[in-house]
Amino acid sequence: MTTVTTAWVAELVDALGTGGVLVDPDVTASYARDEAMLAGAGTPAAVVLPRSTTDVVAVMKVAHRHGVPVVPRGAGSGLAGGSNALDGAITLVTTRMDAVLEVSPADRLAVVQPGVVNKQLRDAVAAHGLFYPPDPSSYDWCTIGGNLSTNSGGLCCVKYGVTTDYVLGLEVVLADGRVLRTGRRTVKGVAGYDLARLFVGSEGTLGVITEATLALRPAPQRPVTLVATFGTTAQTGQVAERVVTTGLVPSLLEVIDNTCICAVDDLLHADLDRSASALLVAQSDAGGAAALAEIEALAALCREAGADLVHTTDDPAEGDLLLAARRMAIPALAQLGATLLDDVAVPRSAIARFLDGCDAIAARRELTIGVLGHVGDGNMHPTICFDPADPGQRERAFAAFDDILELGLSLGGTITGEHGVGSLKVDWLEREIGPVSLDVHRSIKDALDPAGLLNPGKVFRRRG
Amino acid sequence: MTTVTTAWVAELVDALGTGGVLVDPDVTASYARDEAMLAGAGTPAAVVLPRSTTDVVAVMKVAHRHGVPVVPRGAGSGLAGGSNALDGAITLVTTRMDAVLEVSPADRLAVVQPGVVNKQLRDAVAAHGLFYPPDPSSYDWCTIGGNLSTNSGGLCCVKYGVTTDYVLGLEVVLADGRVLRTGRRTVKGVAGYDLARLFVGSEGTLGVITEATLALRPAPQRPVTLVATFGTTAQTGQVAERVVTTGLVPSLLEVIDNTCICAVDDLLHADLDRSASALLVAQSDAGGAAALAEIEALAALCREAGADLVHTTDDPAEGDLLLAARRMAIPALAQLGATLLDDVAVPRSAIARFLDGCDAIAARRELTIGVLGHVGDGNMHPTICFDPADPGQRERAFAAFDDILELGLSLGGTITGEHGVGSLKVDWLEREIGPVSLDVHRSIKDALDPAGLLNPGKVFRRRG
Numbered sequence: 001m002t003t004v005t006t007a008w009v010a011e012l013v014d015a016l017g018t019g020g021v022l023v024d025p026d027v028t029a030s031y032a033r034d035e036a037m038l039a040g041a042g043t044p045a046a047v048v049l050p051r052s053t054t055d056v057v058a059v060m061k062v063a064h065r066h067g068v069p070v071v072p073r074g075a076g077s078g079l080a081g082g083s084n085a086l087d088g089a090i091t092l093v094t095t096r097m098d099a100v101l102e103v104s105p106a107d108r109l110a111v112v113q114p115g116v117v118n119k120q121l122r123d124a125v126a127a128h129g130l131f132y133p134p135d136p137s138s139y140d141w142c143t144i145g146g147n148l149s150t151n152s153g154g155l156c157c158v159k160y161g162v163t164t165d166y167v168l169g170l171e172v173v174l175a176d177g178r179v180l181r182t183g184r185r186t187v188k189g190v191a192g193y194d195l196a197r198l199f200v201g202s203e204g205t206l207g208v209i210t211e212a213t214l215a216l217r218p219a220p221q222r223p224v225t226l227v228a229t230f231g232t233t234a235q236t237g238q239v240a241e242r243v244v245t246t247g248l249v250p251s252l253l254e255v256i257d258n259t260c261i262c263a264v265d266d267l268l269h270a271d272l273d274r275s276a277s278a279l280l281v282a283q284s285d286a287g288g289a290a291a292l293a294e295i296e297a298l299a300a301l302c303r304e305a306g307a308d309l310v311h312t313t314d315d316p317a318e319g320d321l322l323l324a325a326r327r328m329a330i331p332a333l334a335q336l337g338a339t340l341l342d343d344v345a346v347p348r349s350a351i352a353r354f355l356d357g358c359d360a361i362a363a364r365r366e367l368t369i370g371v372l373g374h375v376g377d378g379n380m381h382p383t384i385c386f387d388p389a390d391p392g393q394r395e396r397a398f399a400a401f402d403d404i405l406e407l408g409l410s411l412g413g414t415i416t417g418e419h420g421v422g423s424l425k426v427d428w429l430e431r432e433i434g435p436v437s438l439d440v441h442r443s444i445k446d447a448l449d450p451a452g453l454l455n456p457g458k459v460f461r462r463r464g
Numbered sequence: 465m466t467t468v469t470t471a472w473v474a475e476l477v478d479a480l481g482t483g484g485v486l487v488d489p490d491v492t493a494s495y496a497r498d499e500a501m502l503a504g505a506g507t508p509a510a511v512v513l514p515r516s517t518t519d520v521v522a523v524m525k526v527a528h529r530h531g532v533p534v535v536p537r538g539a540g541s542g543l544a545g546g547s548n549a550l551d552g553a554i555t556l557v558t559t560r561m562d563a564v565l566e567v568s569p570a571d572r573l574a575v576v577q578p579g580v581v582n583k584q585l586r587d588a589v590a591a592h593g594l595f596y597p598p599d600p601s602s603y604d605w606c607t608i609g610g611n612l613s614t615n616s617g618g619l620c621c622v623k624y625g626v627t628t629d630y631v632l633g634l635e636v637v638l639a640d641g642r643v644l645r646t647g648r649r650t651v652k653g654v655a656g657y658d659l660a661r662l663f664v665g666s667e668g669t670l671g672v673i674t675e676a677t678l679a680l681r682p683a684p685q686r687p688v689t690l691v692a693t694f695g696t697t698a699q700t701g702q703v704a705e706r707v708v709t710t711g712l713v714p715s716l717l718e719v720i721d722n723t724c725i726c727a728v729d730d731l732l733h734a735d736l737d738r739s740a741s742a743l744l745v746a747q748s749d750a751g752g753a754a755a756l757a758e759i760e761a762l763a764a765l766c767r768e769a770g771a772d773l774v775h776t777t778d779d780p781a782e783g784d785l786l787l788a789a790r791r792m793a794i795p796a797l798a799q800l801g802a803t804l805l806d807d808v809a810v811p812r813s814a815i816a817r818f819l820d821g822c823d824a825i826a827a828r829r830e831l832t833i834g835v836l837g838h839v840g841d842g843n844m845h846p847t848i849c850f851d852p853a854d855p856g857q858r859e860r861a862f863a864a865f866d867d868i869l870e871l872g873l874s875l876g877g878t879i880t881g882e883h884g885v886g887s888l889k890v891d892w893l894e895r896e897i898g899p900v901s902l903d904v905h906r907s908i909k910d911a912l913d914p915a916g917l918l919n920p921g922k923v924f925r926r927r928g
Contacts, residue, residue, distance in 0.1 A: 247682025
């Protein structure tokens with residue numbers, strides 16, 4: 001066993017140099033798991049740090065020759081265990097492939113390597129007056145490769161969509177080391193299957209993304225911000241639904257519930273209304289009078305729904321302050337104990353029922369659950385707070401995590417809006433998509449990775 | 465042979481009734497080809513007209529049991545021969561599955577059967593103040609099923625994207641008759657592979673789409689319209705590029721060249737400037753002052769580029785008149801002879817070079833080529849006019865069709881922006897995507913349709 005391991009590790013070192021291959025368990029341990037507390041993780045046999053597509057090809061050829069599984073990984077900011085290590089496998093870390101290769105204002109696109117940090121890309125294109133919308137909360141450290149693999153969203157989605165909406169073309173190293181280039185640099189194109197969007201969101205199970213051509217947008221205009229508080233979840237749900245039916249498209253529409261409000265107030269001493277059922281934050285980046293009109297229309301909807309407080313500002317600094325209550329919700333909840341962050345998307349007409357359902361789960365499981373979320377697109381993140389040292393609480397927290405998924409499905413929703421399936425929700429995926437879709441997933445996986453080397457066991461199990 | 469045919473035809477009649485199965489060659493001939501003059505077509509052994517998913521399942525089970533190929537077809541408005549009949553095969557026509565099953569203003573989506581005509585859907589959702597953007601030129605007779613299969617675009621794309629951008633979920637009958645439901649009703653969702661977008665644009669080679677859940681948008685506001693003429697292609701290209709770099713996002717940005725201008729003027733006697741190199745039409749639906757400002761900014765770009773004429777109007781009726789020159793370009797060119805409509809998308813920075821290249825091809829091949837196109841997204845439709853009774857012209861026309869694809873690829877473009885590969889551009893697809901991508905296409909096809917029953921030979925050839 002040792003000699004076999006040595007043989008393929010030696011081949012990796014030949015290809016990438018000693019600095020590109022880590023085998024010291026004390027060092028490789030730091031690449032073993034992502035941010036998903038609930039997901040299990042093994043110990044990688046080796047961690048490789050390629051600097052180029054050529055390096056990735058070399059790694060995949062060694063892996064293919066020796067039948068060694070490979071777990072692709074970006075910065076490790078994942079929330080579903082998608083890049084968690086597998087015993088005896090190679091973990092392939094893309095963080096050294098971090099070049100922004102091109103920004104083209106004339107074609108409004110950028111070409112990047114997968115290890116580019118989301119914020120690095122945002123800053124690079126902002127210098128040209130351009131905008132890359134997808135903005136996961138971890139935008140200052142997560143990588144574009146990880147964003148592509150999980151099809152990340154963020155606060156922008158209500159107006160600007162998710163990662164896949166910005167993918168024009170990809171370079172992907174396949175399981176056997178061949179290099180696939182797919183997609184295009186043009187705005188439109190229908191030559192063949194949409195392979196690029198098949199790889200996006202496939203969580204490293206179909207190939208290793210080594211380059212991406214991404215569409216950009218013009219820089220958004222200065223935001224106008226609204227904050228409102230409500231006494232009931234029904235009022236909050238009514239506003240969410242009325243935003244949709246009246247055709248408003250704010251650039252941000254976020255909610256935090258009473259648990260989050262109190263936690264944030266405890267942390268920031270922000271003088272929030274601790275009796276409010278929910279706090280809503282919205283922005284419009286439509287620009288000038290259009291933005292003011294959009295926010296005023298939203299304020300009217302809030303008042304009609306019976307909001308206790310409605311406040312608007314066109315001062316960006318004050319807008320940032322108002323948004324802080326939403327941005328600080330997770331750190332504030334973390335003060336209450338360990339946290340399990342769930343990720344469910346429901347139809348926007350079901351928001352109030354979802355909020356009420358989470359309250360019922362918290363009561364039944366005798367736990368604190370703070371709900372925050374992208375209410376504008378129905379993607380909600382109930383966050384379970386518990387004491388991990390208390391076995392009973394721990395068990396109830398895990399049960400509540402599943403209760404929330406069950407609730408989401410019962411409302412016509414999905415078990416993951418933006419975090420992915422990873423290793424955390426494999427059983428739930430089967431339940432959501434059903435046997436025919438599972439079989440189609442397995443057929444496509446077998447077609448592209450017949451030996452099952454790429455991130456095996458993540459997203460779904462192979463036939464077996 | 466006859467008895468075998470009779471056996472499976474009888475099974476189809478058992479399932480669909482005699483009214484659902486056509487075998488009279490005089491009748492089936494009308495389903496043999498689409499609008500692509502250049503593409504070959506066979507004679508269908510039977511044409512089936514299912515009324516439900518159950519009917520489609522029955523057809524695919526018969527086809528699967530007897531190894532009979534199936535060609536899915538909508539209204540036959542295709543421009544690449546994608547639904548052209550194959551000798552001895554079943555042509556499955558979805559036009560009787562024409563129900564709009566649901567319009568949900570609360571979740572801003574619609575659920576439709578594939579035979580719904582694009583305009584029927586547009587009208588159904590407009591009654592709720594909603595908007596389904598994809599608008600191919602054939603919108604008053606093409607079906608949503610066909611739009612999904614080719615990932616149709618239209619005039620809306622510069623601002624609103626293409627069909628795939630509106631697909632939330634699909635029901636698909638697979639080659640063996642199993643029913644796959646994939647996707648969702650929620651705005652966001654990353655549970656498993658993006659199978660829906662794999663089926664979109666696959667031109668009937670992977671399954672038969674029997675239901676679609678489509679995202680909608682709020683109704684657009686009253687458009688403001690601009691028309692401008694230019695003396696040189698360089699000026700036109702400059703405006704196209706400056707629109708991108710200044711961050712303008714008009715809701716429509718179309719161009720016709722001098723050949724089209726003269727043909728339209730001959731047809732409509734519209735007093736157009738017959739000396740102009742190009743005529744540009746743009747609209748903004750940003751609403752009120754924002755739309756006026758957007759069109760004024762665009763007018764300034766046109767003047768800076770040296771436009772001979774710039775005219776704007778916020779009167780929708782006058783706007784429609786101005787747009788008529790663009791809308792009538794193809795009928796006007798058809799007055800000059802037979803027409804071959806090509807479909808190339810190029811990066812927006814290459815528009816001027818593409819227009820000049822088309823002029824050079826017309827001169828070299830001694831043919832008339834009128835270029836019209838969605839200049840805002842780089843999707844251009846050079847239209848070759850020729851006398852089909854003249855063998856020399858005919859041959860030169862076919863050669864010019866290929867020259868245009870060659871030109872598009874040489875500029876970093878694609879051989880099809882929105883019409884699809886069909887049977888017309890199979891060889892060109894191989895050339896554009898290369899051997900690795902072709903192999904991946906074949907692997908996915910084999911995984912989902914191992915017997916090769918669905919629209920065989922379209923888009924790409926199978927191995928062997």
